[in-house]
Amino acid sequence: MLSETNQLLRLSQGHLNLLEACPRKFQHTYLDQLNSPLNPEHEEHQTLGSQFHLLMQQREMGLPIGSFLEADTQLQNWMSGFTNAAPEILTPTDSQTFRESEHYRILQVQDYLLTVVYDLFIADSQQAQILDWKTYPKPQNKRKLEQNWQTRLYLYVLAETSAYLPKNISMTYWFVQSEGKPQSITFNYNLTQHQQTEKELNQLLNKLTNWLEDYQRNQLFPQVPENSKTCNYCHFAAHCARTQASEEYQQNYLPNLANIPEVSL
Numbered sequence: 001m002l003s004e005t006n007q008l009l010r011l012s013q014g015h016l017n018l019l020e021a022c023p024r025k026f027q028h029t030y031l032d033q034l035n036s037p038l039n040p041e042h043e044e045h046q047t048l049g050s051q052f053h054l055l056m057q058q059r060e061m062g063l064p065i066g067s068f069l070e071a072d073t074q075l076q077n078w079m080s081g082f083t084n085a086a087p088e089i090l091t092p093t094d095s096q097t098f099r100e101s102e103h104y105r106i107l108q109v110q111d112y113l114l115t116v117v118y119d120l121f122i123a124d125s126q127q128a129q130i131l132d133w134k135t136y137p138k139p140q141n142k143r144k145l146e147q148n149w150q151t152r153l154y155l156y157v158l159a160e161t162s163a164y165l166p167k168n169i170s171m172t173y174w175f176v177q178s179e180g181k182p183q184s185i186t187f188n189y190n191l192t193q194h195q196q197t198e199k200e201l202n203q204l205l206n207k208l209t210n211w212l213e214d215y216q217r218n219q220l221f222p223q224v225p226e227n228s229k230t231c232n233y234c235h236f237a238a239h240c241a242r243t244q245a246s247e248e249y250q251q252n253y254l255p256n257l258a259n260i261p262e263v264s265l
């Protein structure tokens, strides 16, 4: 839910992604708080994903996790697959000056508090790495992932809240369920990307400020254009009177696990 701290709205990457995909969907979800229909398959996957994140956190803190792994084969497979694929990530080295799981950062931009939580943050005197665990297969489209606000915001906030230069920052996603063997995608960062993100972020937040002011005057957030494909995958299609999209959603929409956000701990 959108939260407010002393008049500053707290926003995560999920808010920004939704706002960019369709402002009306953002309104229905966070301002009107209309409930999404529950999908048992999504829920089950989210729970398992959360448990994996929790285990990775406990492991990083040096707490025992054996009994949890014994109780769930899926978690056991993910954990052993990741341990084999990336042992260097799980083992601290002398050169690392900082390691923390569930590392939280916050940055104020305009009247908003942008919040990020890194699944694992590793830094040394020169470089800083953000690591993120995903419990679905590696997506085909790297460009789409690069444009996702999780990638853009996580890198941006780190550059703004630390002494590391953009060129010394990276973000790596680990997909623990990729064809039986965990696979990763790494995004390196640079000053040009940082400036571009800053521009796009401010543009989006400017729009949000205007839409929120309009909403106070009972004006609705804008919708995506009629016949937009976005509506075909949206559970508010009936609510928005996007009739054709609503029928398509009911008949054809098969859950795509890659669209399910990981649950933050």
Ligand code: SF4
Residues within 6 Å of the ligand: 022, 023, 024, 025, 028, 223, 224, 230, 231, 234, 235, 236, 237, 238, 240, 242, 245
């Ligand atoms: S149905 Fe279409 S216009 Fe309505 S919230 Fe969903 S994506 Fe936006």
